Amino acid sequence: MSYQTVKGTYDLLPDRMVKFNILSDLFRQFLNLYGYGEIKTPVFEYTGVFQKENDTSDMVTKEMYTFSPNGKDSLTLRPEGTAGVIRSFVENKMYGNNELPIKLGYIEEMFRHERPQKGRQRQFTQMGIECVGDKDPLIDAEVIALGYFYIKTLGLQSVKVLINTLGDNESRLQYKKDLIDYFAPHKDELCYDCQTRMEKNPLRILDCKIDRDSDLVKNAPKMKLTENSAKYFEDVKHYLDVLGIPYEIDDRLVRGLDYYTDTVFEVVSTNEASGSQATIFGGGRYDNLVKEMGGPEISGIGFAIGVERLLILCDAEEIFDIKNSLDCYVINLNEDPDYALSIAEELRNNSFSCEMNYYKRSLKAQFKSSERKNARFVLIIGEDEVKEGTITLKDTLTKAQESVKRDELTDRLDQLMEDYYE
């Protein structure tokens, strides 16, 4: 019997895990820099957390991993980060006990039953933030800044920021009406999907890959923003300018879920290695979500970064400079391993990373191992050394070799390392 990973899932092996950790460690640093606390919510929630009753999005139903362990409760593996965090925000009444806004960040696995593709797995990881409890253009700009400067600090070049506004509730409702009025007489000219989108969410027609280049869509009316909403967007752009964040306005950028209001944004890759999954991260402001989740009427904003996609891009731009290194490798030529074993442990107790040879192999083979492991120092132990209570120590950088007494070993290693860096 042989097994393999479930379609769309993968093992994160040590080499890749190192890169993964670089990405998440830096993200945690950024959370800290901007005053975000890390949160972990359950991997599964009641299905209702992710699926609202009057959700008009196209996808939510078929792409979720929903199950019922007892035939009663409907549970779902989380397909995204925001809903669970907002549920937690409301459930723990964070809006009451603390100064607002509350800033939360997460790095967690998500599950979507989609057809796998490059940069799209069924289990994948997102790093995201949510800033909940207040609405101000400064916050929007800061949220984008956190994501943008994170990406930049990683060293990525081929990315650009797209922003748009979906307007506040008032302007948006009016815009939906305007669009329906505009498209209705031309319904036949739209693709099949867009004809149904017209009823549910006409905003998505603007984002349609089939129709987006048609004159009909190009000439569609723009949103008439309310005065407040227009000013809000102007302020966000102004603050981005102040922060030195370059952006493009993409008035057809309409994030998939319809809980977004006002500011929406995406960071996309212009590197072809990303394939068709070019969006590295996306997010936006949501005025209504907290209330829909049973909380007070307060606004929030957040984004999520697809870590696997980010990793693909980082590999393509070769931003990782990873060298595994080991301080000491203990070669043992003696029949009895006791001496070598105790030396290895003594080194580790003194914070030197150390590996040793486990079984009888030729000296040459053991040296090869030490080289593969990129060991700085090679310690040779044979009958003579055991008898005399010494270690033959070889510095692989200077190739110098010396005999060291056992109780002077760690001091000597410290000294050699210091000397080298001077």
Place this chain on the structure above:
RNA sequence: GCGGACGUGGUGAAGUUGGUUAACACACCAGAUUGUGGCUCUGGCAUUUCGUGGGUUCGAGCCCCAUCGUUCGCCCCA
């Protein structure tokens, strides 16, 4: 969910209209060099085995069907 491509050792891969011994390279192991690696040379290295299961054939890695997986695009991307 739909359409195209692909699936050969640890890795990258050759394999011509089905024809008998699955190339080549890297990596790995051993030796030359019996306590000193990196270079060189020599030898070894795919349990009838080509994702898996059936079928056609005297004969299949090559053809057919199914299945699993990967990949590119569509859909979607919370």
